[in-house]
Structures are given as C-alpha cells and as structure tokens.
Amino acid sequence: MERYLGIDVGGNHVKTGIVDKDGEIQDFKSFETAELRKNGRFVENLLDRIVYRLINHKGINKIGIGLPGTITKDRSTPIEITAIPEINGVKLQEAFQKRFPDMDIFLENDANAAALGELHFAKKTIPGTYGFITLGTGIGSAAVIDRRIFTGGDGNGLELGHIPSRNDKTLEQNIGKQGIINLIGQRLDEYSGPTLISREEPISATKTVLAANSGDEFARKVFFEVGEILGEGLVSFVRIMDIKTIIIGGGLSAAYQFIEPGIKKQLQYYLTPYYLKAIDIRLASLGNDAGLLGAASLCFD
Template identity: 60%
Template sequence: MKPIMNTEQYLGIDIGGNHVKMGFVDRAGVIHDFQSYPTAEWRATGDFVGRLIDTIQFRLISHKETTRVGIGLPGMLSKDRSTPLIIPAIPELDNVPLLQRLTEALPQCEFILENDANAAALGELLFAHNGTLPDTFAFVTMGTGIGSAAVIERKIFTGGDGNGLELGHIPSRGSWLEHNVGKQGIIRLATEKLPSYPKETLIPRDQPVSATKLVVSAENKDEFSQQVFFEVGEILGEGLVSLIRIMDITDIVIGGGLSASFEFVKPGIEKVIHEYLPPYYTNKLSLTRATLGNDAGLLGAASLCFEK
C-alpha cells in the first residue's frame, strides 16, 4: 500500500513595496499557483485592503481546501498581530484593523499576520540551507530597505512589544542604517564617489548609477564597484556589531534582493566585526548568504500557518 501523502496547502502572501506575491505552499516548501501583483496598482485604487480581500477570494475559488493564510507585511505590527502600525511603503495600511477586515470578509479562513523579515527568517529556517541552519541565527535582508529578524531556539524573536530588532533604523554615521545601505543609500554612495574615482570603471559616468549595474560590474571585477560594496559592508558591519553584542548571536544570514552583492559586502563586514569584537564572538562567527532568494518571504508567510 502506498503511503498517504499530506497534500495540505496554505496560502502565503508577501506584501512588498513593489509587488504583492501570492502562492499556495505545501509542507515540503513547494509553491503552487504563484501570482504577483503590482503594489502601485492596488494603491492607486484608493482601497488597498479591498483589493487584497478580492484577490484572496478569487484565488481561493480554485483552492477551496485552503483555510489558513499567512501574510508578511513590511513594517511594524501590533503585539497581538492584528493591526499594521507603521508600513512605510504602504502607509494607507497604518492602523487599519486588517485581521478584523480579513476575518469578516472570509470567515472560513484563519489569518496570521507577521513582519515580512520575521516571516522570511522562518522560511529560511524551515526550507533553506538543506536543513543546516542552526536553531538560533540572525537574518538580515538587503533591498529597498534593511529588514532584520532573529530566530532563537527555532522561535521568532519579537521583542518586548512585538517589534524588536529593527536593525535598519538604528543610528548610522549621522543618519540611520537603512538610509545608508538600503538600495538608495548604495546608489547615493556610488554616485558621490564616482566623480573623484581616478581610474577606468564599468560604471558609466554620464548615466544614473543603478544597483543592478553595480552588482554586475563588481562580478566583472570592476574595482570601483567592489570598493563601493566593501564600504557598504563596513557600514552594515557597524550595525551587526551592535546586533551581535546585544543578542549574542554569531550566525548571520544575509538575504534580500541585494544579497547578490554578498561576496563583495562580506569582506567589509568581517573587517569591522573583527576590529570591534573579541574572540568570544569572532571565533564563532558565521556569515552566509540566504538560499531562498525572492521566495523567502512567500514561503515564510505560508509557514506561519504551520505552527497553528
């Protein structure tokens, strides 16, 4: 007799500043029926929550067996995970009783809301690195902003009131970390350095700098681009020194859209960490790149349902 397979699926929703991603995920971490929607189009309607509800209802027509939905949101949530408090990329979600709105519209479903970096960290824990991640690690996403999370003994750390470990918003060189090493911060750093760079570079001097071009140029051994990412690593490393000291976590996983620059950022991070931290930390330090890529948020959102 063939074993009975568990085919239960959960709807994962990764709400981001650029796209809202949806997919049905099974317990093996396989994504089914994936769709992506432009966030700007939903915002332009003036009823973002209404579009979200309508889309969920439509997606569930062909997945009537799905009754649990996990949603990752790019910002701060109430401690009971019912209400988005500060969502910088989609401010119209601020203080909306989202869990109530969703439950009223779809009473047959159970909804679980979480910060998107927390969800992505959970996705990495469950599905990435061939099961080799330790039970305790810190997760940092480099993208439009800087997201961060910590998993401690396989549980998401949420802090005293539900929004701990906002690494992107700690002070950094007269500003804050996200401002300096988020996507726009990296572009700004390169733009400021380019006019005085005395050598040839693959970065055009007569065009706006792009993060993608910096990554591609660095991979093609462009010295200027590699220097920019080394300094980005130094700045991020200063933030990670604080994280490591406060949390006593030495396994760090770097993800997000700009993690493609990981090999060029890593040396700057290591330089600063070894400069400021004693061997108690540095002897155990592990810096690795996340393996789920753009699927981490969606898989993590769906896996919020697993614990239920």
C-alpha cells in the first residue's frame, strides 16, 4: 500500500508520521518548534530531521506539509507564518525538492489540510461540500466544495478568525484561546454567585470546561456566550459560502455541548428557512491527528 510522509507544522511542535491511505499513522515523531528554530535555521534543521525519518521508509515518494498561515497561490512559499516568521518568503517547496529530488512536495495552510483530512479519513460519511472550523489557540477555517479545497482569489481565502466580531475585535481575538481566557476573567469579575472557577488561581479554559461538565452555572454561561460569538461568525460563513454542513474541531470542541446552544440561537435568529432546513453542524472525527492526517492527505490530490 502506498504511504506518505505528513508534516504538521505548529507553533509549539512539528508532528511527523508515515500515513497510508487508510489513515493509519506509523513511526510518529514530534519535534519542538523552538528547538528547530535555533540559530534561525528552521528549514535546514527540519530537513535534517526528515532525512533521518526517511532512512527506514524507502518507499515514500510524496511529502505533505501543513503550515499555520498564508502561502503563495502556487503553494510553494510561506507568506505570513506568525509562529515562525523567519520562514516568510523562503521557497520551502524548492528547499524540500532540492533535498528530496525524487519526491513530490505539497504545501497547504494547516486548516485547509485538516479539512481535507476529514474528507479522506473521517470515521463517518461526510458530504463533498462542507465548512471546517478549528477552535483552539486561534480560529482556523476552511471549505471543501465538491471535494476540493476552496482557496479564494489569491490562495488564502476564508480566514474566518480574522473577520470583525464583537467589542471591536476579530473573531479570533474574542474566542481564540486567549480571548476565551479574557472573557472568563471579565465575566468572573462581574459574577457574584457561587462557581467552581477559582478567583485566586490563573484562569484556565480547560478548568472552565471541567466546571461546565460538573454543572457549574457560571462556566456554562460563559460557553453559551462563546457559542453566540461563534454563531455570528458562522452566519457570515453560511451566508457568503452557501455551505450548510459545518464540521468543528480543535481543542475547544471538548466544550461543544455547552457552546452549541449559543450557536443555534444565532443561527435561528439570522438564517432563513432555506438554510435552517438543511443546516448540519457536527464535530470533527480525527482529534489530535487531524493536522498530521490532513498534511498526508495533500498527497492524494
């Protein structure tokens, strides 16, 4: 069976693994991004690691790479990778091609790659057209239309996290990881009732999820508000893209049962029956493997 090398580049870690067409990951290895960035030689250090990764996998002839930011329309060069700015403008595909001249190299935005991974590896059947949203440190988004990634006019369309949102902020500033922590702190200052959330310890989104699971009214209200904010963004997404299936992934999806009511409230208020009769919001199925499987799935197209 043909196998591929998937590389999921993140701000904290770069995950690599050998993936077959059934989505089985073999020889998984994660590297700290900070370690690879030493001496400003991220690309060279990564290439050195990959050479060693492939010594025992002679049959690999395709490499897929997911990047956390914008890339050129021809999918060859990073433009703005906030977490690793030193690779902006570096001809990454060419650098890999020089080191691995017999291989095909594919680059893509990480959210786009993860969306494509759902298409190929989801545990449940999904339609050929859907939106994909990741809720985590940032807000990632993508769309698959007729089984193809939508890239927009110049290759970097559908950055939902950067659309205007409440409080003169972007959606990501409001409900990315830090935005949610800020929201919890603000609402905690305003709240006088009992809560499991400590006012003496640093605020944690994870602890707030645990509190919501334990029935904490304050925690559930916060996530309802998060759902409202996300719902407003999804209304824009649905109206502009005319896509009615939305798949939600990322770390915050663990709180989805508490976020969902706020989403539904906004969808019911703003959308017409044309959309509402077909709207389908579901959780992603690939979990922590989404980025790596998505990167490998770039080799399929």
